[in-house]
Amino acid sequence: MTTNSIPNRLIAEKSPYLLQHAYNPVKWFPWSEEAFDTARRENKPIFLSIGYSTCHWCHVMAHESFEDDEVAELLNRDYIAVKVDREERPDVDNLYMSVCQALTGQGGWPLTIVMTPEKKPFFAGTYFPKGRKYGRKGLMELLPQLTGKWKEDPERVVELSNQVVSETQSRLIANLEGDISEESLEQAYQIYEELFDSQYGGFGDAPKFPTSHNLSFLLRYYKRTNNEHALAIVEKTLDSMYRGGMYDHVGFGFARYSTDEKWLVPHFEKMLYDNALLTMTNIEAYQVTGKKQYAEVAEQIITYVLRDMTDAGGAFYSAEDADSEGEEGKFYIWIPSEINQVLGDEEGELYCSVYDITDEGNFEGQSIPNLIQWTLEDAARLKQIPLKELTRRLETSRKKLFEYRGQRIHPHKDDKILTSWNGLMIMALAKAAKALQKQEYALAARRAVDFILKELRREDGRLLARYRDGQAAFLGYLDDYAFVVWGLIELYEATFELELLQAAVELNEEMLRLFWDKEKGGCFFYGEDGEQLFTRPKEIYDGAMPSGNSAAALNMAKLASYTYNAKLSQKADEQLKAFAGSVQKYPSGHALFMMALDYTVSAPMEIVLAGDPAKADMQEMIAKLQTQFLPNAIMMLHPKGEQGDAVRRLIPLVQDKVQLGGRATAYVCENFACHSPTTDLEELEDLNA
Template identity: 55%
Template sequence: MERESFEDEEVAALLNEHYVAIKVDREERPDIDNLYMSVCQALTGSGGWPLTVLLTPDKKPFFAGTYFPKRQMYGRMGLMEVLGQLQQKWADNPEQILEVSDDIMHQINSHLSKPQQGVLDEDVFDQAFEHYMRTFDPVYGGFGSEPKFPTPHHLLFLMAYSQMYDRREALQMAEKTLESMYRGGMYDHVGFGFARYSTDEKWLVPHFEKMLYDNALLVMAYLEGYQLTDNRLWAEVAEHVLTYIQRDMTSPEGAFYSAEDADSEGVEGKFYLFTREDVEAALDLEDMHTYCHIYDITPEGNFEGSSIPNLIQALPHTYAEERNLNLLGLTTQLEESREKLFAYREQRVHPFKDDKVLTSWNGLMIAAFAKAAKVMQNPAYSNAAGKAADLIWSRMRQPDGRLLARYRDGDAAFTGYLDDYAFLMWGLIELYEATGQVEYLKRALTLKDIMIEDFWDEADGGFYFSSKQGEALLSRSKEIYDGALPSGNSVAALQLGKLAAMTQDSALKAIVDQQLQVFAGTAEQYPMGYAMYLLAAMQPFQGGREIVLSGSPDDIVMQEMISAVQQAYLPGASVLIHWEGEAGEGLRELLPHIREMKPVSGQAAVYICEHFSCKEPVTTLEALREALAESV
């Protein structure tokens, strides 16, 4: 529409004569997008972008749709006809349009602010699992038909469900999907990172846009897959994605950029496609044949005459077995070929990079880096997470400590939304657990207090999407559905549950319990749409697990115990690192209840607590590993 209409002089003349044209960046103002997308869905039965909404002077909507060509074609109304006809109706009978807009907002307000309450029951987890089973693609992984979206929170739920209820089928669905996404063209086998989604069932042809939040959530899914299965490939995929983020999506100040476009030079995917001639230009003949065979680079191509590198038909280890080749040698050869192809590709015109820094999406990537620091025992990852967290804390807050949503070129703006608080709180908690630095936990608790003050619905429970400190729109919604991003309410419930266990704060636990009940009825209607909510809802049934490690910073056994806990698969569990002496005084001041959780007879000790009570501390690494296995 930008090219066809908004840059067209005839359309512009009509708009400027009768309308006030407003363009909204939905990533900077998701509150506006959420409100008017709800209007579009209510009026048309569907939604999407570009979103086109016509409003009265007091911002009430009376017409909505998505894409409109300039002129009517293929049964679709044209923008010129829409604008002309509605301008005439406004001129002839504005009262009728005002009446329509009032009626629309009455319906929207009743819908947005009234989630269906219910009684939380474990049956909802089984119902979700059955739904996943019915929609699972056993051939290519994923759920439903094309287009296929990664939705990593589905996989996070299935892995947690598999572990909690001993359902191997749930883990198998997650593993198949992790494998298929990696093998397909949605994964960038040359430069790493995942594209937005796959247009086909095989995960071959992506929409080539790369989003920060997809990659953050996928890193976490692959890391948890590695924790559960010990499949080293999943760890490598996660590390490769983080390599891409650090190389291409990290600002000089350490924060993370938002996205890379799908197209370059006006052609979608042009940057990522290869012909046989491209590969021949980059590699010698033997390497070229090997690479092309394994990665499906063919003369005819697999996408519009060119090829998307993928591993759908072949894998290096099967290629090595068939030809009796040394696998290590082949792997080394393929990595050298990849590096040469990457250097060759770097000479191309790059897709446009959206270099704005969003607090919410950075929160997810901070969580991903911090989780990688724990799982891979690599402090470089926690350093990267810490840099981004520090930039947000120093540059993206108002003087009163409230978050701002967007930062670019030294300018921070827009009152923070629920997602900003919930996602950043997630990142800070993961970062505390990765480093033991109590400052990150303090920041998470600060965000918790502001979030409850500015977003919590005192009357009915649940968090509004927009802050009471922000711009007052026509309605405040409560988001619970997990789309491409998990909902802020669900992430908040999960992280507040962890904070309640860490702090032993019964009032905070009561808020979490109320929040889960407020949305229980909504989630029961279609459990598969609320995977992150289900993850949060699992925690009360697991007892709100808390693990406290107590010992000296110089104690090797203490360090080994911390590593064991950090590497273990413990979904929803909270971890506190309680140092002896001066190093631990900050945590003791913040959480007085852990003062009594001391080393035992001079030995490092680990306290595992569930349902607000703790078992006898364990003091050996072997006993800790046994206790962790029992607590899952």
């Protein structure tokens, strides 16, 4: 294993992932025309490696192969090697991941592609060791074989690459149009019910991903149908995820996924998007059930994000690694003697017994803190300690352990700022600000909005995708626009600052101009002004992270309601129709799309609040409404004076809705009919009923 003293071309990049490879003996290129021109000139295939900085198996492949002189010699002699950070270039990643899935039936990172200088792939896979291992070919065997095919029968290689491109295009471009209705909501629920793991929560077998937007859909389904089992699925899954080792019980925040069915052993990396989405769903579960645990989990996630994942400028970092000191999970695991050293014997034994920290261990001889064996209520009863006292003692211990853990070598932090993931965190903070009536969450979200609009938006208004080390780069993708607009709409409803809704309208208009498919409807993943790859895909699957097209459908439906824009309402309908056929094939794989559908087919609810937002009666009315679970309502504020004039221009709905008798007044319109205006808070007690 070696690293060079002289860096390769990646040294000039900003991506933490690319910089991790800047001193490899492999002569990496970033994705660039220079790389492809060089490949054409030297008649060499491209070896494309895609990953991200907190990816465990990316690290493994780097140490085994890309830091190895023998592998580097083969790559440098026979290939042009290109490194891509999937989080900077999701357009490249999405496209070639589709290739890998089509050719191999599976995907993941690191993603390994071999392709022509024209960017047409003819080989795909994920992790490869240096030598044959785990039943996989090694690079030392594979690279010469592919080189041989390239040199011996180049026409066959080009023919194969054209076939791969054609197959990938047919998979990605085809819009399966159709009609979609409330029946699809029922079909999605039935699939979730079948997949639900009643013993451990979640869906299917290991590995288990949080995909909390599935649960958010089920909360809406419960609201629509009063189906108690839908709510039970949500509660069982949220409770199990929190009690498991996938949750960091010492420092807060969720890991990316669980490797086992019990949620015990995580893949330890923490991603901003997971924690944003889990904040959203825990907040919604709190609104539906009133159970404080969900609010507390959401607040703990936010504590983690604001403490550890927030830039000085107010935006949010991307991820924290699974590894530290070259070992996965080392930062997060414990042995009893270490706990006792920090807490003393009495409190140490209590903490270890509650959180399953044993001499035998539950992870490679050490222990991941978890509550799988019992709830705190169970522990308090069995140990005959009042719950309040037990909770206090455990929290005191947690703080000491957190401080002690801080002296360990921390996992690598990917401190780049991604516009799309920040949009999701803004959305989550805004939801928390409303449900918990915590202004500080809205202020944190607003700081992130201001950062994006200042640092990640060009003078011509074009969003950019990534910021790091003073530089913004890469034309924004659909997800950047859709998730930021989602965040802006939620934050408007948390603060009623009109410029937020205005920004949402403007960015949505630009999104449609740049990404809309004028022939078949729906939005392409990258803009018409972006680098044109061998096909222009449209993503609709709501996987670990929801699809930008799904978020766009929800945004357009809401903005059309706010602005009374008939053309935008039609676009929202076209968006749903464009993907209806794809969604009908597997409705449970499209949870956020289902949430957008639920919004459009539900009886619309519009709530106009007229009065002075600075007065106590209006603040009380706002709180009464914001804390309720009203996913299919839009809420707006109509003040007097010049502010009211500006609101009326953007939101025609408020036009004739004025304050009555000098008191805060609510106008609630449902299913195209308005109730009598009211100043009585009791009448607004439960609009869910």
